[in-house]
Amino acid sequence: MKIAIDAMGGDYAPKEIVAGVELSRDENPDIQYELFGITDEIKKYLKNDQNIVITQADEVIEMGEEPVRAIRKKKQSSLVLAAQSVSDGKNDAFFSAGNTGAVLAAGLFIIGRIKGIDRPGLTTTLPIVNGKPGMSDKFLMLDVGANADSKPLNLYQFAFMGKYYAQNVLNIENPRVGLLNNGTEPDKGDMLHKEVHELLAANKDLNFIGNVESRELLNGAADVVVTDGFTGNAALKSIEGTALSMLRLIKHGITDGGLRDKMGALLLKNVFGSIADQMDYSKYGGAMFLGLKAPVIKSHGASKAEIVKNSLAQIKTIHESGMISDLVDYVNDHQAELDAIKESVKNRK
CATH class of the missing domain: 3.40.718.10 (Isopropylmalate Dehydrogenase)
Known part of the structure; x- marks a missing residue:
């Protein structure tokens, strides 16, 4: 290539x-x-x-x-x-x-x-730090910044694009798709999120598990997390900022502490290294415009x-x-369905 x-x-x-x-x-x-x-x-x-x-x-x-x-x-x-x-x-x-x-x-x-795709979604891979045995050690989130304003159809398309990426690139079989929201109940969120929840729940090609909260993302709440670009970017920067702040707190606690603190840090050096490696999402590469x-x-x-x-x-x-060609085939095969959804969304306004 x-x-x-x-x-x-x-x-x-x-x-x-x-x-x-x-x-x-x-x-x-x-x-x-x-x-x-x-x-x-x-x-x-x-x-x-x-x-x-x-x-x-x-x-x-x-x-x-x-x-x-x-x-x-x-x-x-x-x-x-x-x-x-x-x-x-x-x-x-x-x-x-x-x-x-x-x-x-x-x-x-x-x-x-x-x-057939209205807008691309910026897609990033993040680590799962508190997952269950047999679960993937990473998850996908999109959109994380390509579109500040999104429509229900955009998030619907992000979901099945994310599914293909998770299956073909991350090797996650039948990935669980979750919608980032301010609560797990189906009726939570604003009108956008309620409408997207309804669309995703009706799609039998997706393993849609419902709404997920931001505090559970790193615990493996879903394999594919769907969100609008504004919310996704804010969530991503919050995760980055929290991780950096925690590392700084630990570092300052050690350097400002006494001999006992420094000896303890030396004994835990391998543990800190393992944590830093687990939180390092840059090892997965960059963000893809799906x-x-x-x-x-x-x-x-x-x-x-x-x-x-x-x-x-x-x-x-x-x-x-071959993910992109698979995605193209999926969109072509489901074009009538996508057009029907687009029309139904227009009629609701």
Whole structure:
């Protein structure tokens, strides 16, 4: 397979992007990597160009730029050229650690949506830290930021797209689908969530388990958690912030404590390491824009080489799984049903 990479996207680009690509290349000699960016800058950090091609891009889309305006104005940017190469069929997938909105806009306007999918959902994989025996050690949540405003049909589509990702990429058989809400009762939430609950409960292709609460997410409440982009992004940042705050509290408690505290921390060093590893969701790769015609993966702007490598491994798994073609077939087979739901939602207003 061939992967197009925005080498100039991210806080540590191109150094960490190039380093991550080389780590990935060393593990996957069957993959071809095309790096788009300022050639001289990329070559500074490239140790070995085996299976790596550099394509000059004269412009860079910065993190703070307005996404749609940026991709329309900067046609020769590394981000736009990488996305265009996927649209043209020269590459199979697109990776960037750059401007999230610009990556989404490039995915929508250059690579394009799967026919029948109204909006893509930004999808991330998170760890389950208190699961039961035989349960997966991770779960999927979408949307986590692609769409601030969502309609019932969007969340309905997120559910079956998430199901396909969980089955084909995370290898979870018959994944449990839950709707993120402020209570587990079927009648909880606003009108949007009540309507989505009704739609999901009526779909016999989904293993829908009902509403789930945010406090139970890391305990394995569901394998696929469906939500709107505003709520999902807030929940994700809350999880990240809580984890970081707890680690800081533990660290300060040890460093500010006496000799007994430091000795205790030394004895528990392996335990702390295990906890940190369990909470490290970056090992699963980046976030995927589900609903596009090709894999589009966005990693955190502060991504270092290891996260870039993991994101590229994620792309390989997605490509080899055939998930996107399966999803296209599902949408085509159920187009009449999706149209009927869309019409029923319109008639309720």
